[in-house]
Amino acid sequence: MKFERIGFEQFKKDYIKRIDPSASSADIAKAYTKIRKPERSTVNSAGYDFTIPFDLTMSKNSMVYIPTGICMELDPDKYLELVPRSSGAKKGLRLGNTVGVVDADYYNNPDNGGHILICMQTTDQNVSFSVGDKIAQGIIKQYFMVDDDAAKGVREGGFGSTGN
Numbered sequence: 266m267k268f269e270r271i272g273f274e275q276f277k278k279d280y281i282k283r284i285d286p287s288a289s290s291a292d293i294a295k296a297y298t299k300i301r302k303p304e305r306s307t308v309n310s311a312g313y314d315f316t317i318p319f320d321l322t323m324s325k326n327s328m329v330y331i332p333t334g335i336c337m338e339l340d341p342d343k344y345l346e347l348v349p350r351s352s353g354a355k356k357g358l359r360l361g362n363t364v365g366v367v368d369a370d371y372y373n374n375p376d377n378g379g380h381i382l383i384c385m386q387t388t389d390q391n392v393s394f395s396v397g398d399k400i401a402q403g404i405i406k407q408y409f410m411v412d413d414d415a416a417k418g419v420r421e422g423g424f425g426s427t428g429n
Contacts, residue, residue, distance in 0.1 A: 266343065266405065268302040268313070271336050275378040276300070279332040283382065284321065295319075299396050300334030303403055312348065312402030315383060322393045328361045328386040331400060336379035339369040345403045347383060352399070357388040360401060367403070 277293045285292075296319035303313035315333050323329055337345055347365030349358065361384030372379040383401045394400065410416075 266337070266339050268335055268337050270300050270302070271334050271378055271380045273297050275380050276332060276334050279330075279377065279380055279382065280319075283330045283332055284319070296396075297334060301397070303335065312350075312404045314350070314399040315347075315381075315401045315403060316397050317394045317400050318396060320393070320395055322391060323385065323387045325357075325387050325390050328384060330361075330382040330384050333381045333383055335381050336372055337367060337381065337403075338372050339367075339405070341369050342409075343405055343407055344368050345381075346406050347381075347401050347403050350399055350402055353385075353401075356392050357390045358392055359386050359388070360384055361386040365401075 273294070276297050277290070280293050280296065281288060299318035301316050301318070303315050305311075305313055315335065317331060318334050321329070321331070339345060345367035347360065347367065349360050353359065365383065367381060381403075385400060
C-alpha cells in the first residue's frame with residue numbers, strides 16, 4: 266500500500282474542471298509542485314493528513330471537490346476512509362459526503378487515474394485555505410465479506426461511479 270502523486274495531466278484536468286476553468290498551465294504547474302503525500306502527524310495518529318496544494322477561498326454554503334493530486338494503491342481487502350479533521354469544524358467545514366470511501370479498485374482507473382478528490386462543504390461562513398493546510402484525514406481500514414458474497418462487477422469509472 267502506498268500513496269502516489271497523480272500524473273500532471275490528470276491533476277490539470279481536475280483542477281480546471283473543479284477549481285478554475287480559466288487557470289493557466291503555469292498556475293496549475295505551480296500547484297502541482299506543492300502536492301504532498303499524506304502523512305501522519307504523530308506516531309499514534311490513525312489518520313494520514315491530506316493537504317491542499319493551492320490557495321482556495323470557499324464562499325459560505327458552498328461545496329467544492331478539491332483535487333488532492335494523490336492516488337493510493339491499496340491491498341484488495343482494504344479501503345481508505347476519508348473523514349473530517351476536528352479543526353475543520355471550528356471553521357464551519359464538513360465533508361460534503363460526510364465520510365468518503367476510496368475502494369481498492371479506485372486506484373489507477375481509466376476515468377481519472379484514481380485521483381482522490383475531497384468534497385468540502387462550508388456552512389454559514391467563508392473559509393480560506395492556504396497551500397499546505399490540512400483539509401481531511403484518511404484512515405486505512407480492512408473490511409470483510411460475507412460467506413455467500415456474489416459481487417462480480419468491475420469498476421468502470423471514477424468518483425461516484427458504482428451506482429446511485
